[in-house]
Amino acid sequence: MPWYLYLALKQLFPTGRRFPFFTVISILGVALGVALLIVSISVMGGFGHEIRRMIVETQGDVQVRARGLIENPAEVRAQLAQVPGVVATTPFAEGVVLLEHASRPAYPNVQGVSLTHVGQVIPLRRYVRMGSLDHLDDESIILSAQLAVAIGARVGDTVELYSPLLLQKLRQDEIFLPRGLRVAGIFEVGHQQLDSTVVLVTLRLMQDIYGLGGAVHGINIKIAPDADADGVARAINRILPDTLRARSWAELNQDFLFVLQLEKNMIFFLLTFIIVVSAFSVTSSLLIAVVRKTREIGLLSALGGKPRHVAACFCFQGFLIGLGGTIFGLGLGFAALHFRNDMVTAFTKLTSSETVLARFYQFSQLPSYSAPGDVTAIIVCSIVISTLAGLLPAWRAAKLNPVEALRSE
Amino acid sequence: MAEPARSSDSLNVERSALNVERSAGGGPILQARGLAKSYLSGDRRIEVLRGTDLDVAAGESVSIRGESGSGKSTLLHLLAGLDAPDAGTLAWAGAPIVAADATERRATYLGMVFQSFYLIPELDALQNVLMASRILGRPGPADRARARELLGRVGLAGRVTHLPAQLSGGERQRVALARALMNSPPLILADEPTGNLDERTGDTVIELLLSLCRETGTALVLVTHNAAHAAKTHRGLFLHDGVLR
Numbered sequence: 001m002p003w004y005l006y007l008a009l010k011q012l013f014p015t016g017r018r019f020p021f022f023t024v025i026s027i028l029g030v031a032l033g034v035a036l037l038i039v040s041i042s043v044m045g046g047f048g049h050e051i052r053r054m055i056v057e058t059q060g061d062v063q064v065r066a067r068g069l070i071e072n073p074a075e076v077r078a079q080l081a082q083v084p085g086v087v088a089t090t091p092f093a094e095g096v097v098l099l100e101h102a103s104r105p106a107y108p109n110v111q112g113v114s115l116t117h118v119g120q121v122i123p124l125r126r127y128v129r130m131g132s133l134d135h136l137d138d139e140s141i142i143l144s145a146q147l148a149v150a151i152g153a154r155v156g157d158t159v160e161l162y163s164p165l166l167l168q169k170l171r172q173d174e175i176f177l178p179r180g181l182r183v184a185g186i187f188e189v190g191h192q193q194l195d196s197t198v199v200l201v202t203l204r205l206m207q208d209i210y211g212l213g214g215a216v217h218g219i220n221i222k223i224a225p226d227a228d229a230d231g232v233a234r235a236i237n238r239i240l241p242d243t244l245r246a247r248s249w250a251e252l253n254q255d256f257l258f259v260l261q262l263e264k265n266m267i268f269f270l271l272t273f274i275i276v277v278s279a280f281s282v283t284s285s286l287l288i289a290v291v292r293k294t295r296e297i298g299l300l301s302a303l304g305g306k307p308r309h310v311a312a313c314f315c316f317q318g319f320l321i322g323l324g325g326t327i328f329g330l331g332l333g334f335a336a337l338h339f340r341n342d343m344v345t346a347f348t349k350l351t352s353s354e355t356v357l358a359r360f361y362q363f364s365q366l367p368s369y370s371a372p373g374d375v376t377a378i379i380v381c382s383i384v385i386s387t388l389a390g391l392l393p394a395w396r397a398a399k400l401n402p403v404e405a406l407r408s409e
Numbered sequence: 410m411a412e413p414a415r416s417s418d419s420l421n422v423e424r425s426a427l428n429v430e431r432s433a434g435g436g437p438i439l440q441a442r443g444l445a446k447s448y449l450s451g452d453r454r455i456e457v458l459r460g461t462d463l464d465v466a467a468g469e470s471v472s473i474r475g476e477s478g479s480g481k482s483t484l485l486h487l488l489a490g491l492d493a494p495d496a497g498t499l500a501w502a503g504a505p506i507v508a509a510d511a512t513e514r515r516a517t518y519l520g521m522v523f524q525s526f527y528l529i530p531e532l533d534a535l536q537n538v539l540m541a542s543r544i545l546g547r548p549g550p551a552d553r554a555r556a557r558e559l560l561g562r563v564g565l566a567g568r569v570t571h572l573p574a575q576l577s578g579g580e581r582q583r584v585a586l587a588r589a590l591m592n593s594p595p596l597i598l599a600d601e602p603t604g605n606l607d608e609r610t611g612d613t614v615i616e617l618l619l620s621l622c623r624e625t626g627t628a629l630v631l632v633t634h635n636a637a638h639a640a641k642t643h644r645g646l647f648l649h650d651g652v653l654r
């Protein structure tokens with residue numbers, strides 16, 4: 001081991017001293033920053049992950065849409081089935097309707113889903129909380145949970161549906177009655193917007209009330225677990241005519257994902273300052289050490305030590321503190337993540353706010369997802385910052401004139 | 410205080426190999442010509458050294474005495490290549506030395522001993538001695554054995570794992586002696602090594618230093634205030650008015 005590394009280690013962990021205060025405190029400072037970063041970024045990542053999953057589970061991995069309508073969905077679906085990576089497809093039609101129950105109106109987005117195929121692409125069944133997907137037919141509707149509450153409808157009730165086509169015909173003085181639809185079920189995805197504005201009907205009913213004939217608005221596609229959504233979308237676009245376009249879920253939700261990423265980056269940026277602050281304290285401690293050890297630095301020169309090696313000795317101390325702090329911080333952070341739900345439970349019990357928590361967050365469990373890239377970034381950041389913290393003291397030490405250092409009594 | 414063991418064969422064996430290099434050409438181990446150094450103090454220039462010469466032969470011991478502030482430390486720093494003179498030249502074993510690139514050679518050519526020991530407080534006695542060979546990048550088993558042996562030679566065989574704080578002043582200076590000898594340098598520069606020690610302890614340290622140098626054929630430049638210590642060296646010099654005489 002080069003002497004400067006040896007000396008750096010010995011200065012951090014002096015022989016015979018059980019508890020090197022400076023070292024432990026410095027490592028703790030970095031560790032706290034790293035732990036906090038790990039926990040925050042992982043929980044953020046967990047929320048992001050949940051949201052992405054929700055998007056994919058409600059929209060499919062890839063969506064094909066036409067400028068107007070897809071007139072020949074069966075043909076297009078047959079074409080899509082040829083594309084490698086495509087596992088299943090399901091056509092859909094969508095629109096806005098006026099829904100009324102007990103004189104309470106709502107204007108939900110209505111999704112017409114193909115009962116035969118939708119289950120292969122979108123795990124709707126999992127989200128139906130009351131009633132059942134099996135009870136859905138051309139005379140019934142599935143409401144989203146918050147919408148059902150808003151219009152006061154329950155499973156088994158009948159709601160009245162006015163489509164734009166119906167209203168158009170009304171204007172032409174033709175008499176048409178609104179469609180009465182039985183509520184076959186209530187679903188809840190856990191996403192505020194979806195849960196308050198979406199209703200589901202069969203594709204056939206949707207085609208009927210919108211006068212689409214056999215046409216659909218789009219096709220949702222499920223891809224193989226290891227396939228890349230953007231890649232599959234590109235492959236699809238190569239074989240489909242120009243009037244049709246496939247877009248991946250990521251492309252469809254570009255803005256939303258961007259905001260999500262921005263949020264995470266901001267948190268990363270802000271929490272990194274905890275490490276920066278602890279690095280400053282490492283810098284000042286090491287600067288004090290350089291002053292305190294002036295004569296020893298002079299002695300090292302007298303022994304034939306080179307200034308840049310003296311510098312390396314102090315730089316290495318910063319690096320070691322960073323390394324120790326990072327390892328300890330990772331342990332601390334992942335331990336906290338492991339027990340996160342116990343901690344949340346304990347906290348809510350302590351403040352008796354369990355109900356508040358359940359009401360304001362859709363997740364009863366705190367999600368967590370530590371992306372390897374994020375963890376790597378945290379590790380690199382903290383070690384680099386800590387090493388930089390040793391740079392100024394190192395420079396001071398290297399600059400010391402050995403003669404003056406030896407004279408400083 | 411235990412009387413240090415007299416002689417050590419292994420020390421002498423290692424030394425003999427170096428003696429060849431040391432006496433190569435038969436010229437002086439150290440040669441200084443016209444060394445001058447002045448310091449600016451406020452707006453006044455203090456001429457500390459005014460062109461002094463010094464020759465030290467291999468194995469020779471030279472004492473330098475002089476008043477406080479006469480420039481003895483300044484001279485030693487110049488001789489060690491730690492500082493650059495304003496004028497004059499320096500040669501080690503006939504090779505000219507420039508302070509700027511003396512660092513690497515210093516590790517093997519010079520051992521230095523100071524008034525206040527300058528041990529590294531985080532390291533025990535053995536590691537302090539080994540520091541000299543660490544800087545050369547080679548603390549192998551042989552070096553460890555040699556460090557232990559040197560510590561035994563200065564009478565600290567039982568204290569190798571003691572930290573400087575656990576040693577007395579005399580013991581610390583003896584660790585520093587062992588460190589100075591660690592790399593078998595042909596020359597030792599000692600700047601008032603007994604300045605911080607009581608008289609009796611100082612006497613033993615000087616005895617030890619001189620006998621070690623004698624045994625190993627190491628040349629010595631000893632700065633001291635003590636006339637009795639100076640009398641034990643081969644040659645006594647005075648630094649006065651910036652010149653050795």
Ligand SMILES: Nc1ncnc2c1ncn2[C@@H]1O[C@H](COP(=O)(O)OP(=O)(O)O)[C@@H](O)[C@H]1O
Binds near residue numbers: 450476477478
């Ligand atoms: N860096 C410096 N700046 C100004 N004066 C100095 C400096 N170093 C030494 N001196 C002066 O040089 C003179 C000689 O100092 P020194 O070599 O330490 O003397 P000695 O070792 O003989 O006591 C003293 O007067 C001291 O004040």
Ligand SMILES: [Mg+2]
Binds near residue numbers: 481482483600
């Ligand atoms: Mg002096």
